[in-house]
Amino acid sequence: MRNVWIITKRELGAYFGTPLAYVFVVIFVALTGAFAFFIGNFFERGQADLQPFFSYHPWLYLLLVPAIAMRLWAEERKAGTIELLMTLPISTGEAIVGKFLAAWIFIGIALVLTFPMWITVNVLGNPDNGVILASYIGSFLMAGAFLAIGSCVSALTKNQVIAFIVAATICFLMVMSGLELVLGFFRSWAPSFIVDAIASMSFLNHFELISRGVITLPSLFFYFSIIVFFLFANAIIVEQRKAA
C-alpha cells in the first residue's frame, strides 16, 4: 500500500506540474456547465435538479478520460522511464494501481470543482441532495471504469494517439451498448440472453439508474468489476511486455 501511495503522489504531482491539469479542469468544468445550461435547458425545465448536468457526463468522459488515460503507460514507454519504474522494488500491480488512482483522484478533483452547479441549484430551489450525491458517485465510478479501459489500452502501445483513439472507441461501444444502434446489430442473429447481457454492459443504463438516486448493488458491482477486470488485463499486458 505504501508503494501504491508513493506512486499515486508522484503521478498527481506530475499532473499539476504541467499545464495538463489546469487545461483539463477548466475545460471539464466549462463544458459540463455549458452542456447543462445550453443543451440541457437547465433553466427552461424549471426543475430544481441536476439531471441536465449529469446526463452529459458520459459523453464528456468519452472525450476527456481517454485523453487522461492515454499517457499513463504509453508515455512511460516512449520516454523509457518504464525501465526505471519497473526496476524499482515495486510490483507491477502496485505501479498499475498507483497510476490508476492518481488519474482517478485527478478526475475526482475536476468533478468536485463543478460544485458551483450544486450551489446554483440549491439557491434556485430545493433539490433532492441525496440524488445529487448519488449522481456524483455514479459519475465518479463511471469515470473510473473509462479510466481503467484507457489505462489498459495505453499499456499496449507507445503511441499516445493510438491509445486515445482505441480507448475512446471501446468506451463509446460500452456507452452505446444499451442503445438500439448496437443491440439491433446483435438482435438479428444472437439469442436473446446474449442481447440482454450486452445491454446490461451499458454504462449509460447503470449511470441513469444511479443518477435517479438508485444506487443498487448490481450497478456498483458493475463499475467495480469493469475497473478490476481492465486493471487486471493491464497487469497482464505489462507483464507480457517483459517476456516479449
Added chain:
Amino acid sequence: MAVLVEADRLRKSFGPILAVEDISLKVEKGEVLGFLGPNGAGKSTTMKMLTGFLEPDTGRARICGISVADRPKEAKAKLGYLPEGAPAYGDMTPRSFLNFIAEIRGFDGASKFAHVDAALARTGLESVATQRIETLSKGYKRRVGIAQAILHDPPVLIMDEPTDGLDPNQKHHVRGLITEMAKDKAIIVSTHILEEVEAVCTRAVVIDHGRIVADGTAEDLQRRMHYHNAVAVRVAAAEAERLAAALAVLAGVASVERAEAINGHIRLRALPKPGASIAADVGALLRDQSIVVEELLVERGKLDDVFREITTSSEGSRHA
C-alpha cells in the same frame, strides 16, 4: 569473495531476432566489470535481464544470490540501475525525483532527506537541484540517472553507458565516482569506449552476437593483440632495407612489416615471437649499426584494435 551478480545461461530472443544467445558470468564484490561489444551485441538486453526489466527465455539471473525472476522485489532492492539514456521524469526537479526514488527505496523523514542530499552532492547536482530535469543539459541528466542509481548505496550497481555523451570533464568525474564506489560493490558498466575499460574496469567481458567472446583484464585483452609489444622504428628511406634485414635475423623477432612511408621516412614494425620482449635488442642493434632513428616505440596493442579483431573475427567464423 562474495559473488554478487550471477548470470546463468541467459538467452533472449525478440521474435525471430536472437538478441542474447548464451551468457553466463559472475561478478564479485570489488570488481568493476566492463561490458563491451559493438552496437546490437546484446549488452543492453543482458543488463535488462539482470535487472529484471526483461524476462530471459531460459536461464536465470541472481543478485546477491536472490533470483530476479522468483523474488523480484528483494532482488531489485539490492540493485542500482542506470538504464540506457538515463531516463527520468522530465517534469520533476532532480530533488523531487530523488525524493520519489528514496521513498520507493523505503527511506522516510530525515533519512530520506539525508540520502537525497548525499546523492545530489556525490553527483554534483546541488546547483540544479530545483530545475526541471527536462531543461537540464545531457551531462546533468546523466548525473540525475546516476544519482538515482546510487541513492540507496546498493551492493550491486549496473550502469548502461554511464558516460555516453558526456564531455571529458564529466567523464572523468563519473569514472572517479565509479572507482570510488568500487571497493565494496559489484559494478557492471557497459560501454563501447575502450579507454574507459582501461580507466575504471578491473575486468572486461567482450560480447558479440549474444555470446561472450573474451573475458579478462584490459591487459589480457591487449595481449591477445597481434601487435602487442611490437617495436616500431621510423628511419630514413635509404636506411630501411639495411635495417629490415638486420631486424629479421634478431633472435626474438618473428617477422618484420613495412608500414607507411611519409616524407622520405619509412616505418618498420618488428613483431616479437610469443612472449618475447625485443625492445632492448632492437635498441642495441640500432646503436651497433649506428642507424639514425626518427622515432622508436613499443606498441601496446590498442584496445580498439583488439576489440575490432575479436568482434569481427567472431562474425567471420559465424558466417563461414
